[in-house]
Amino acid sequence: MRIGDAKQTYLADEAIWTSSTQKIWFALLLAALLAFPFMASSYLLYLGCLVGIAVISTTGLNILTGYTGLISLGQAGFMGVGAYTVAWLSLNTGLPFPVTLLLAGLVAAAVGVLVGLPSLRVKGLYLAIATLAASVFLHFIFAEWEPVTGGMEGLSLQPAHLFGLEFRSDFAMYFIIVPLAILALLAAKNLFRTRVGRAFIAIRDRDISAEILGIPLLKYKLMSFALSSFYAGVAGGLFAYFYRVVTPESFPLSMSIFYLAAVIVGGMGNLLGGILGAAFMTLVPEALKLLTAVMTPIWPNAPVFMSPMLEIIFGALIVGFLIFEPHGLAEIWRRIRRFFHLWPFRS
Amino acid sequence: MNILEISQLSLSFGGVHALQDVSFHVPKDTITTVIGPNGAGKTSLFNCISGFYKPQQGEIRYQGEALKGIKPPKRAALGLARTFQNIALFRGMTVLDNIKLGAHVHMKTGLLGSLSYYGRARREEMEIREEVERRIIDFLEIDHIRQQPVASLPYGLQKRVELARALAMRPKVLMLDEPVAGMNREEKEDMARFILDIREEWDVTVLMVEHDMGMVMDISDHIAVLNFGQVIAEGEPHDVQQNPEVIKAYLGNSDIDDLRKRLNPDQEAA
Numbered sequence: 032m033r034i035g036d037a038k039q040t041y042l043a044d045e046a047i048w049t050s051s052t053q054k055i056w057f058a059l060l061l062a063a064l065l066a067f068p069f070m071a072s073s074y075l076l077y078l079g080c081l082v083g084i085a086v087i088s089t090t091g092l093n094i095l096t097g098y099t100g101l102i103s104l105g106q107a108g109f110m111g112v113g114a115y116t117v118a119w120l121s122l123n124t125g126l127p128f129p130v131t132l133l134l135a136g137l138v139a140a141a142v143g144v145l146v147g148l149p150s151l152r153v154k155g156l157y158l159a160i161a162t163l164a165a166s167v168f169l170h171f172i173f174a175e176w177e178p179v180t181g182g183m184e185g186l187s188l189q190p191a192h193l194f195g196l197e198f199r200s201d202f203a204m205y206f207i208i209v210p211l212a213i214l215a216l217l218a219a220k221n222l223f224r225t226r227v228g229r230a231f232i233a234i235r236d237r238d239i240s241a242e243i244l245g246i247p248l249l250k251y252k253l254m255s256f257a258l259s260s261f262y263a264g265v266a267g268g269l270f271a272y273f274y275r276v277v278t279p280e281s282f283p284l285s286m287s288i289f290y291l292a293a294v295i296v297g298g299m300g301n302l303l304g305g306i307l308g309a310a311f312m313t314l315v316p317e318a319l320k321l322l323t324a325v326m327t328p329i330w331p332n333a334p335v336f337m338s339p340m341l342e343i344i345f346g347a348l349i350v351g352f353l354i355f356e357p358h359g360l361a362e363i364w365r366r367i368r369r370f371f372h373l374w375p376f377r378s
Numbered sequence: 379m380n381i382l383e384i385s386q387l388s389l390s391f392g393g394v395h396a397l398q399d400v401s402f403h404v405p406k407d408t409i410t411t412v413i414g415p416n417g418a419g420k421t422s423l424f425n426c427i428s429g430f431y432k433p434q435q436g437e438i439r440y441q442g443e444a445l446k447g448i449k450p451p452k453r454a455a456l457g458l459a460r461t462f463q464n465i466a467l468f469r470g471m472t473v474l475d476n477i478k479l480g481a482h483v484h485m486k487t488g489l490l491g492s493l494s495y496y497g498r499a500r501r502e503e504m505e506i507r508e509e510v511e512r513r514i515i516d517f518l519e520i521d522h523i524r525q526q527p528v529a530s531l532p533y534g535l536q537k538r539v540e541l542a543r544a545l546a547m548r549p550k551v552l553m554l555d556e557p558v559a560g561m562n563r564e565e566k567e568d569m570a571r572f573i574l575d576i577r578e579e580w581d582v583t584v585l586m587v588e589h590d591m592g593m594v595m596d597i598s599d600h601i602a603v604l605n606f607g608q609v610i611a612e613g614e615p616h617d618v619q620q621n622p623e624v625i626k627a628y629l630g631n632s633d634i635d636d637l638r639k640r641l642n643p644d645q646e647a648a
Contacts, residue, residue: 041507042500221495225503226487229479233468240466243428245454245483245547254489300470 047220061213068205075090076201078317083208084269085309087215089293090302096291097299098228099255100235102159105146107259107286108166111279112139113267115180115361118277121188127199128191128207132268139264140257147256151249166287173279186277188271197283204273204366214261219302222258231255232292235300260299298359307360316340316345381406381551381583382427387436389422395607396422397433402602402612404551409577409584411594413618414604415627420587421463423604424553428460429453440551455483457550461540461557463587467528473539474507474524477514480546481506490628514542517579518572534565541572549606552576553585558593566590570597593617595642603627 038044068076092106113135120131146165150158167313173180180186191198191207198204222228230251233241242248271277291311297308319341326333356362382404389397397419404410412420425431427438429450438445445453459480467476485506491499513523518538523531528539537557544552557573558566570593576582588594594601594615601618603611605627611618618624619642 041504045503045507050638218493222492225492225495225499226478226482226485227489229471229475230482232470232475233479233510236468236470237466239430240462241468242450243430243460244452244480244543245451247449247451258489 044295045224047217047224048136056271064209064213073201073212076205078314080201080204080208080273082310082313083205083212084213084266084273085293086306087208087269088263088266088306089290089297089309090219091259091266092214092290092299093294093299093302093305094222094231094262095255095259097294097301097304098223098235099231099252100238101147101150101152101252101255102155102291103146103162103256103259104159104284104287104291105143105162105166105169106259106263106290107282107284108146108169109139109143109263110267110270110286111169111277111282112142112260113264114271114277114281115173115267116264117268117271118186118188119179119306121271129193130364131191132211132265135268135271136261136264139267140261143256143260143263144253146260147253150252150256163284163287166284170279170282172283180279183279185276185281187276190275198272201273207272208269211265214318215265216306218301223302227251227254232300238350252318288325292349296349296359298361299369301361303364304359304361307364311360315348316341319344379406380404381441382585383439384423384427385436385439386608387423387426387433389419389431389433390424398607400436400604400609402609404583404585405600406583407577407581408599409573409586410584410600410602411598412602412604413588413591413594417606418604419607420604421555422607424460424555424587425647427453427458427553446549451483454547458553459544459547459549459551460553461537461544461555463555463559465533465536465540467536467540467543469527469529472525472527473520473531474510474515474544476528476539477510477542477546478506480543481510481548483516484548503555506599510542510546514545517575518542518545534561534568537561537565537569538572541569545576549580549582551583551585554584554588556587556589558590566593573605598623619647 036050038049043049048057066258067079071079088110089105091109093102095101106116116135116138117131120126120134124131126134146162149161153161174183176182197205223232230241230246233244233246234248234251234255238248267282270281274281293308293312294305295308295313297306298304319337323333323337323341326337352360379402384403387397387400388395400423412423414420421429424431427445429445429447429448429452440453440456440458448456450480468479471479478542485502487499487502491497491502495503503606511521515524518541520535521544523535523539528536531539535566541554543555544554554573558569561569573584573586574597577584586594586598598615601611601615602609602617603621610623610627611621613621619638
């Protein structure tokens with residue numbers, strides 16, 4: 032049971048880590064993340080990078096959908112904008128990756144603001160349709176604007192580089208992706224303990240009274256769109272550097288749904304939920320494939336039987352989580368933590 | 379001096395005349411109450427002052443300046459704060475965050491400051507926290523619930539948190555839409571005391587809509603009576619109580635003795 036949690040200053044009370052136990056756990060997590068690429072197999076390393084990219088994009092969508100209450104089906108489109116920006120810059124300029132990723136985020140943010148403009152007038156499902164239209168439109172641009180995007184062939188790009196170092200392997204990319212994911216999460220954590228983040232949540236909970244209490248709705252909704260798309264743009268840029276090829280098919284509509292599902296399964300309006308949701312959505316299909324491989328020696332027909340079943344099992348898992356834990360994976364985590372906080376007493 | 383002057387205000391939705399030619403004034407540093415039967419247009423009037431409804435005719439002058447064309451967030455920044463009839467707290471936030479949100483217009487931190495929590499952003503957060511703790515949370519006696527999510531609070535406390543949020547807006551005019559509706563006697567007395575204390579200590583003019591006649595008559599300095607979108611009486615509590623038009627609006631006839639009883643339950647007891 033946790034005791035002695037009395038704070039002397041407001042600053043200590045509003046800190047991200049309020050106890051030394053939390054700081055120790057976070058340090059251990061960082062150490063584990065650092066050690067992971069040196070111990071993991073190349074397959075696990077590949078998955079680790081994918082989860083990292085997904086965490087950044089899911090956190091972005093969580094800011095928009097989970098915290099500001101604006102449903103968007105444009106996330107894959109914004110990632111595409113980021114990916115094409117990085118690919119084009121890599122082919123046409125010699126800029127190092129921090130600059131290209133920043134520009135990718137900014138270009139995606141600008142597109143996000145444009146897409147967000149209808150959000151003042153429409154919300155809920157109608158906004159989802161408006162953003163869906165935008166993502167179809169972006170897909171069309173990726174496929175047809177050949178001089179810039181390379182059309183259906185797409186673009187191949189050089190590895191990320193900085194100060195003469197090349198980040199060619201998954202191992203090297205891991206050291207770009209994971210620190211950026213941590214940075215993205217810390218920034219979001221700061222956001223929601225300060226003025227702008229509170230305004231986002233106020234708009235989600237009661238937009239009319241938020242306006243009367245002094246929050247200009249359009250400005251903050253567009254800010255949320257811009258920030259969310261910035262995250263998507265950076266994630267898309269990392270995606271481009273990771274696969275080193277970008278085609279219109281890299282960012283299908285189903286990817287937008289993937290991210291929306293990650294936000295919902297993880298827990299809307301919860302940063303930890305974004306991490307858990309991104310990991311769940313990325314790893315569970317892989318785990319199911321692994322399960323098939325394990326079953327094959329015992330049951331030779333497993334691959335034939337399982338491959339069409341994977342999607343169904345995956346879907347059933349999502350539905351199951353929504354029924355048994357509507358507040359997402361983050362809520363399960365919160366219950367586990369609560370148990371240990373109160374231990375050895377029962378809640 | 380009048381801090382708010384409402385003149386010839388008319389508001390209609392299609393054929394429904396919510397407000398017709400409404401004129402009255404709110405003297406500075408008073409507790410002014412708008413009363414009237416259900417559907418009389420009291421909340422519509424509040425929404426016009428907040429800028430959420432745009433009246434077709436007439437004008438609202440605040441500190442001598444016309445408010446027409448000023449958007450709701452700007453009006454909040456000018457010092458027009460309010461609470462809502464059906465509590466409008468942000469359910470996903472703690473009590474403390476709800477109150478801090480009230481101070482939104484008095485803070486400057488932008489997106490980058492919020493993301494980095496560095497320098498001015500952090501300083502500003504700490505200043506607001508200190509102000510909220512010292513001036514509001516202690517004053518309204520809600521320090522035991524500051525870290526709780528508002529959704530878990532009982533109704534009376536939610537009303538108090540909403541008042542706290544309005545105070546964080548550093549109001550010049552505090553508009554309270556039915557501050558004691560649905561409360562028990564003890565909670566009503568607490569709220570009445572808070573409203574009187576706010577007027578004394580905060581240099582704030584209170585404009586209130588309320589149905590509880592006992593409280594209205596006890597704490598108001600000035601009363602305006604609305605019925606079917608029109609002002610039918612205005613003046614001090616004593617005068618309004620005697621006004622035959624008011625009696626008619628509430629009872630539908632002129633049985634003055636009966637209404638006196640309803641307006642003054644205490645006298646009857648004595």
